[in-house]
Amino acid sequence: MQPAIKRDAEFEEKLKKVDEMLKKYEGQKGVLLQVLQEAQRIVGYLPIEVQKKVAEALDVTLSEVYSTVTFYSFFNLKPRGKYQIRVCLGTACYVKGADKVLGRIEQELKIKVGDTTEDLKFSLDACRCVGACGLAPVVIINDDVYGRLTPDRVPEILKNYE
Amino acid sequence: MEIYRAHILVCRGTGCTASGSEPVMEAFEKEIEKHGLSKEVKVLLTGCLGLCELGPNIIIYPEGTYYCRVKPEDVPEIVEEHLVKGRIVERLLYKERAVEERMRALTDINFYKRQKRVALRNCGLINPEIIEEYIANDGYRALAKVLTEMTPQQVIDEVTRSGLRGRGGGGFPTGRKWQFAKDAPGDIKYVVCNGDEGDPGAFMDRSILEGDPHTVLEAMAIAGYAIGAKEGYIYVRAEYPLAVKRLEIAIEQARERGLLGKNILGTGFEFDIFLRLGSGAFVCGEETALLASIEGRRGEPRPRPPFPAIEGLWGKPTLINNVETYANIPPIILNGADWFASIGTERSKGTKVFAIGGKINNTGLVEIPMGTTLREVIYEIGGGIPNGKQFKAVQTGGPSGGCIPASLLDMPIEYDTLTQAGSMMGSGGMIVMDEDTCMVDIAKFFLTFTQDESCGKCPPCRIGTKRMLEILERVTNGEGREGDIELLESLAKNIKASALCGLGQTAPNPVLSTLRYFRDEYEAHIREKKCPAGACKALITYEIIADKCKGCGLCVKVCPSAAITGERRQPHAIDREKCLKCNSCFERCPFGAIAKK
Ligand SMILES: Cc1cc2nc3c(=O)[nH]c(=O)nc-3n(C[C@H](O)[C@H](O)[C@H](O)COP(=O)(O)O)c2cc1C
Ligand code: SF4
Ligand code: SF4
Numbered sequence: 001m002q003p004a005i006k007r008d009a010e011f012e013e014k015l016k017k018v019d020e021m022l023k024k025y026e027g028q029k030g031v032l033l034q035v036l037q038e039a040q041r042i043v044g045y046l047p048i049e050v051q052k053k054v055a056e057a058l059d060v061t062l063s064e065v066y067s068t069v070t071f072y073s074f075f076n077l078k079p080r081g082k083y084q085i086r087v088c089l090g091t092a093c094y095v096k097g098a099d100k101v102l103g104r105i106e107q108e109l110k111i112k113v114g115d116t117t118e119d120l121k122f123s124l125d126a127c128r129c130v131g132a133c134g135l136a137p138v139v140i141i142n143d144d145v146y147g148r149l150t151p152d153r154v155p156e157i158l159k160n161y162e
Numbered sequence: 163m164e165i166y167r168a169h170i171l172v173c174r175g176t177g178c179t180a181s182g183s184e185p186v187m188e189a190f191e192k193e194i195e196k197h198g199l200s201k202e203v204k205v206l207l208t209g210c211l212g213l214c215e216l217g218p219n220i221i222i223y224p225e226g227t228y229y230c231r232v233k234p235e236d237v238p239e240i241v242e243e244h245l246v247k248g249r250i251v252e253r254l255l256y257k258e259r260a261v262e263e264r265m266r267a268l269t270d271i272n273f274y275k276r277q278k279r280v281a282l283r284n285c286g287l288i289n290p291e292i293i294e295e296y297i298a299n300d301g302y303r304a305l306a307k308v309l310t311e312m313t314p315q316q317v318i319d320e321v322t323r324s325g326l327r328g329r330g331g332g333g334f335p336t337g338r339k340w341q342f343a344k345d346a347p348g349d350i351k352y353v354v355c356n357g358d359e360g361d362p363g364a365f366m367d368r369s370i371l372e373g374d375p376h377t378v379l380e381a382m383a384i385a386g387y388a389i390g391a392k393e394g395y396i397y398v399r400a401e402y403p404l405a406v407k408r409l410e411i412a413i414e415q416a417r418e419r420g421l422l423g424k425n426i427l428g429t430g431f432e433f434d435i436f437l438r439l440g441s442g443a444f445v446c447g448e449e450t451a452l453l454a455s456i457e458g459r460r461g462e463p464r465p466r467p468p469f470p471a472i473e474g475l476w477g478k479p480t481l482i483n484n485v486e487t488y489a490n491i492p493p494i495i496l497n498g499a500d501w502f503a504s505i506g507t508e509r510s511k512g513t514k515v516f517a518i519g520g521k522i523n524n525t526g527l528v529e530i531p532m533g534t535t536l537r538e539v540i541y542e543i544g545g546g547i548p549n550g551k552q553f554k555a556v557q558t559g560g561p562s563g564g565c566i567p568a569s570l571l572d573m574p575i576e577y578d579t580l581t582q583a584g585s586m587m588g589s590g591g592m593i594v595m596d597e598d599t600c601m602v603d604i605a606k607f608f609l610t611f612t613q614d615e616s617c618g619k620c621p622p623c624r625i626g627t628k629r630m631l632e633i634l635e636r637v638t639n640g641e642g643r644e645g646d647i648e649l650l651e652s653l654a655k656n657i658k659a660s661a662l663c664g665l666g667q668t669a670p671n672p673v674l675s676t677l678r679y680f681r682d683e684y685e686a687h688i689r690e691k692k693c694p695a696g697a698c699k700a701l702i703t704y705e706i707i708a709d710k711c712k713g714c715g716l717c718v719k720v721c722p723s724a725a726i727t728g729e730r731r732q733p734h735a736i737d738r739e740k741c742l743k744c745n746s747c748f749e750r751c752p753f754g755a756i757a758k759k
């Protein structure tokens with residue numbers, strides 16, 4: 001189940017910011033990726049409205065924008081949760097049982113990897129090595145890094161974000 | 163300049179920051195202030211020391227005392243004892259596992275003693291956010307030397323003679339690549355740094371970018387002079403925000419100092435560097451895909467030739483090298499090609515940085531001379547396998563590499579030996595596996611990765627890796643059939659021969675190497691429906707051994723699905739219907755009463 005896009009004042013405000021950002025780049029070549037990165041930083045994800053604006057400003061087709069957005073895993077087409085949980089599934093973390101930690105998080109939040117809870121509180125993703133392999137297995141929630149995790153520590157950690 | 167009697171270096175690399183080095187640094191600042199030592203003792207941040215697992219790490223100079231796992235609560239004691247009274251806080255010193263002895267200096271411990279730091283020479287030694295510290299450690303001297311004393315051809319000859327080969331995976335001779343780019347016709351050329359670091363288990367490029375960003379900038383400027391380029395781009399993965407920040411600061415400071423921009427060091431040479439961020443696609447580490455991504459497009463590889471040195475960024479000749487490759491350039495220029503070539507072996511010169519991880523006591527970054535054996539790295543530097551377990555294999559080369567078994571531990575680490583063993587140097591990930599790691603599962607893990615990251619442009623990779631993955635899935639699920647091994651082998655051969663880029667061409671390697679050395683594990687899964695390592699969920703069940711169970715109830719507390727029941731002090735039992743096979747009870751039971759069958 002995907003939560004509907006909220007079209008409130010806040011969203012409109014963000015769209016305005018995207019417009020301003022786009023002015024900087026108008027007419028420039030080879031900047032699509034940078035523009036999309038900035039747009040996602042502003043809005044949090046890249047709904048079709050935003051992609052249309054980008055296509056118009058850079059004078060490229062919407063399909064080119066869409067195919068670029070879907071190529072890179074960093075871009076989200078759907079809104080993400082307030083707390084973004086990323087479980088490192090890099091080799092060092094995997095060998096130390098990251099899949100079991102991931103399984104426990106899925107079970108606690110009742111969502112699968114790639115999904116967002118219905119209340120838009122948590123979203124859950126797997127990611128590749130974040131460069132903290134010494135602390136494997138590693139989970140990142142927004143900017144907080146948790147290392148040397150075991151599945152049974154999951155509930156207590158999630159409680160910090162209630 | 164102020165003179166301080168002591169410097170406290172707090173590691174603020176990614177690992178230590180994650181384990182809380184920022185509050186430690188703040189605590190030091192407060193405590194120093196409180197003791198009125200602000201004029202005598204300086205607190206500084208630095209980059210990764212390599213022993214991230216023991217973080218937060220700090221070093222106090224001039225003695226070079228190394229304290230690990232420092233918490234903010236420990237700080238008053240360190241200041242009071244070490245800095246005021248001059249007494250070392252023994253309990254926070256690193257303990258050498260082999261001899262159970264506390265070591266005082268970082269340079270005394272086994273993990274460090276055997277290393278030779280060339281690419282990492284400044285990491286953990288200087289503050290990466292202050293250009294003066296880099297300059298004070300010979301920084302930008304190589305650039306000055308090149309611009310004032312050497313012709314571009316002399317620079318290239320020096321790099322060629324050093325024998326340096328690319329550290330990004332392929333191992334192509336760096337000097338030859340520079341020569342191609344110099345000789346390519348065209349007025350506009352580019353220098354690119356590949357900081358995409360895709361191997362999911364390697365983080366040396368990240369540590370260099372975070373801990374010593376100027377070395378990359380300096381080397382790129384040298385490369386620009388050598389090939390005749392005025393612009394450079396550094397492509398960094400989006401997952402590395404700290405590296406991006408440190409690079410931004412470094413570029414800004416270098417421009418202010420006239421070390422980037424127009425008329426560098428008054429010589430008339432012009433060169434500037436720009437950053438581009440990746441967006442989470444492993445294939446963008448491949449050079450042609452990376453260039454497409456810098457141009458703002460989908461990062462799909464294209465056939466080579468033409469090679470980027472002839473036709474690269476926006477169709478212009480482009481030199482592309484890896485972060486660690488660049489980090490070797492300034493020392494080569496300053497100390498000479500002969501010095502560099504004297505390190506390492508006949509066909510692999512210099513040093514290589516490895517990220518050792520997995521089932522090993524000392525995880526972290528190590529830089530060793532080429533030719534060091536795997537055994538030395540794993541047992542002498544890495545301190546061996548924890549919990550008395552048996553070593554099974556070491557994986558190098560990431561998703562393009564393979565697993566090397568115990569029988570080959572005495573092999574020297576070189577480009578060619580690793581390739582012969584069915585693996586490869588790759589970017590330097592080195593993951594150690596013990597008896598609890600299932601080799602079929604590991605092969606599946608890597609194939610899941612490459613399958614996921616395949617850009618989909620060519621069918622052998624897109625469809626072939628999917629077929630292979632399906633087979634591995636059924637094998638690990640206990641549904642493997644006779645003939646599956648042969649099927650895997652023939653698919654692998656086809657994919658290797660016909661995929662368009664390196665990702666597809668090397669994707670079967672993890673499967674092939676595990677088949678080569680651990681075929682019996684595949685056979686056990688297929689014929690006996692058993693996972694000898696006890697890792698594949700579908701093939702194991704959890705049971706409590708009544709004789710060993712003391713009825714302490716600890717397993718009941720950690721079980722997420724209430725599958726364990728029993729009276730206090732009586733043997734407990736697991737309800738197989740409810741058990742999720744999460745392994746929590748197995749890890750928790752202090753009496754070894756839980757068995758995997
Ligand atoms: C699928 C794939 C991924 C790669 N990823 C990286 C990477 O993350 N970092 C890197 O430096 N080189 C990577 N390479 C190698 C680059 O294509 C290129 O050879 C390298 O950047 C050249 O630099 P070097 O000669 O200094 O090693 C990758 C190659 C392939 C085929
Ligand atoms: S081998 Fe795979 S990653 Fe490379 S071009 Fe073909 S489909 Fe894309
Ligand atoms: S493996 Fe997990 S689910 Fe099964 S009994 Fe043990 S703790 Fe409970």
Ligand code: SF4
Binds near residue numbers: 711716752
């Ligand atoms: S933790 Fe071990 S000893 Fe304690 S009740 Fe569980 S199985 Fe028995």
Ligand code: FES
Binds near residue numbers: 091129130136137
């Ligand atoms: S593999 Fe997880 S942090 Fe490196």
Ligand code: FES
Binds near residue numbers: 177
């Ligand atoms: S981050 Fe501190 S030692 Fe690696």
